[in-house]
Amino acid sequence: AKAAGRNNVSFFDPAMEARVSARAMLETDMRRALANQEFELHYQPLATIDGKLAGVEALLRWRHPQRGMVPPVEFIPVAEETNMILHLGCWVLMEACGLLSRWADDERTARLEMSVNVSPVQFHRPDFVEQVLDVLKQTGARPDRLRLELTESLLIKDVEGTIQKMQRLREVGVRFAVDDFGTGYSSLSYLHRLPLSQLKIDRSFIWDAQKEGHGAAIVRMIVGLGKTLGMSVLAEGVETPEQLAFVMDEGCHYYQGYLYSKPLPEDRLAVFFS
Ligand code: C2E
Numbered sequence: 001a002k003a004a005g006r007n008n009v010s011f012f013d014p015a016m017e018a019r020v021s022a023r024a025m026l027e028t029d030m031r032r033a034l035a036n037q038e039f040e041l042h043y044q045p046l047a048t049i050d051g052k053l054a055g056v057e058a059l060l061r062w063r064h065p066q067r068g069m070v071p072p073v074e075f076i077p078v079a080e081e082t083n084m085i086l087h088l089g090c091w092v093l094m095e096a097c098g099l100l101s102r103w104a105d106d107e108r109t110a111r112l113e114m115s116v117n118v119s120p121v122q123f124h125r126p127d128f129v130e131q132v133l134d135v136l137k138q139t140g141a142r143p144d145r146l147r148l149e150l151t152e153s154l155l156i157k158d159v160e161g162t163i164q165k166m167q168r169l170r171e172v173g174v175r176f177a178v179d180d181f182g183t184g185y186s187s188l189s190y191l192h193r194l195p196l197s198q199l200k201i202d203r204s205f206i207w208d209a210q211k212e213g214h215g216a217a218i219v220r221m222i223v224g225l226g227k228t229l230g231m232s233v234l235a236e237g238v239e240t241p242e243q244l245a246f247v248m249d250e251g252c253h254y255y256q257g258y259l260y261s262k263p264l265p266e267d268r269l270a271v272f273f274s
């Protein structure tokens with residue numbers, strides 16, 4: 001009786017039950033949304049430090065019929081837990097490369113780069129490389145205009161396997177960026193072994209720098225690291241002219257943030273083309 005009682009206690013946890021059922025509902029809702037084509041991509045312009053359009057980052061949006069726009073922080077973790085990110089991630093890659101391929105026909109857009117976020121769940125699948133190659137082939141997008149954004153935590157899991165996958169894609173021209181750099185645990189000892197072309201400085205350091213926290217020192221260190229390793233450095237989340245002046249002073253090559261542009265639907269990007 002005592003054991004049963006203990007079991008009852010562990011199974012009847014209302015908070016946990018609420019969480020589980022909320023997750024299950026979200027999961028069901030996402031499957032419906034996929035079939036219903038409620039997901040869309042927005043694109044945030046990336047600028048050279050002197051303000052020219054260099055490319056865009058594709059960002060996933062869910063236009064929910066009742067809830068309106070659901071932010072990715074709400075549904076991407078669930079999509080990762082349920083493996084639905086595999087389907088969703090493949091869709092994102094296909095959409096983004098489709099646009100990249102249409103851009104190739106116009107001289108105003110042919111040089112632009114497309115950055116796509118890759119979930120660790122996607123990347124660590126054995127067929128990830130084939131999937132990317134397949135999307136490139138199907139869409140006809142130029143591999144050397146595609147940049148995949150990986151997080152530090154992704155990079156430290158199975159380093160040898162990760163290097164191999166990255167190298168196979170690098171061989172056809174695909175480039176890689178480390179997203180939110182500085183917030184994870186990458187080790188300097190293997191960073192140089194990875195075929196990376198860009199470090200994206202997490203916006204917390206850009207903001208911290210202004211409040212005279214340690215941000216300024218960290219930004220300086222990342223720029224130095226990028227230069228030593230032959231990578232470009234992009235400052236994320238630049239919202240004010242002061243922040244731009246600061247990251248320019250520190251030697252960042254690119255920036256991204258509301259100061260330059262919010263993420264936009266495809267049909268509103270044209271004002272940036274010249
Ligand atoms: P992230 O990759 O770090 O993307 C940048 C986030 O910062 C975006 O949020 C963007 O809207 C926001 N942002 C850009 N500039 C500024 C700024 O100046 N100020 C502030 N406060 N925010 C700015 P979003 O679109 O909500 O995406 C959140 C996260 O969701 C992304 O962070 C990324 O980790 C994930 N995500 C988005 N789309 C995808 C996707 O297609 N696949 C995967 N795996 N993850 C995605």
Ligand code: CA
Pocket residue numbers: 057117149179
């Ligand atoms: Ca990103």
Ligand code: CA
Pocket residue numbers: 179180200202236
């Ligand atoms: Ca980021």
Ligand code: CA
Pocket residue numbers: 180
């Ligand atoms: Ca982030």
